[in-house]
Amino acid sequence: MEKNITTEHGEIKYSVVRGRRKSISLRFHDSSTLLISIPRYSLVNIERLIRKHMDWITEHSSEMASSMHFIKDGKVLQGGSYLQVKLVERKCRPMVTVVDGIMIVEAPDKISCFNAINKFAQKKTEERASQIAQLKMEQAGRSASIRFRRMRKWGYCTTDKRITFNSQLSMLPAEIMEYVVSHEVAHLSHMNHSRKFWEAVSTMCPDHKLRKKALRAYSTSDAGADFQKLGPAFIPEAQNA
């Protein structure tokens, strides 16, 4: 039976299998479900086991993460709005230009066009998220090394002060990206989700509750389907008015 556990790195789906084996093993059944095999009569506390191996789990769930399907029906989500994608297949170096809500992608074939879009999104993510992170870290009086990679989560922070962000963060509206960044920067001071942690987030990102809620619509798994239901971009200021 599949269960869920909420950890500081997000929700983890897992299922437990009891068998003849004498040791405990952890592996990913697919990119999102953790399969825990334990001896048949083991009394091990599963939640404690998961928390104990959190670093391994975080690392491996990201490595196995599938790409996000943020390109759907000829549209691509950037900064919370859809851009119509126009593919131009021609012999040239892959190139992406955005004009009036239209993303023009020029490349020799469809796959290179797709790769060019991904690269474009990644570059935008790195530019924007790094800039926000720098600002928030100055504000918090902390520093960390920042990395980007494709993974299921939006971001995570390790105890040795390294923050990793999802390389496709640029699909989010600026306000929500600011929340994701503030959240991870706050972990540099508090490696938990205590009241102090949320106070730190609040200093950097006052209406974090609204933004956190809005982030849910942008699931990294099966994102393509979710995006279709989103409608207009989320703007916290407008909701407060």
Ligand SMILES: [Zn+2]
């Ligand atoms: Zn967190």
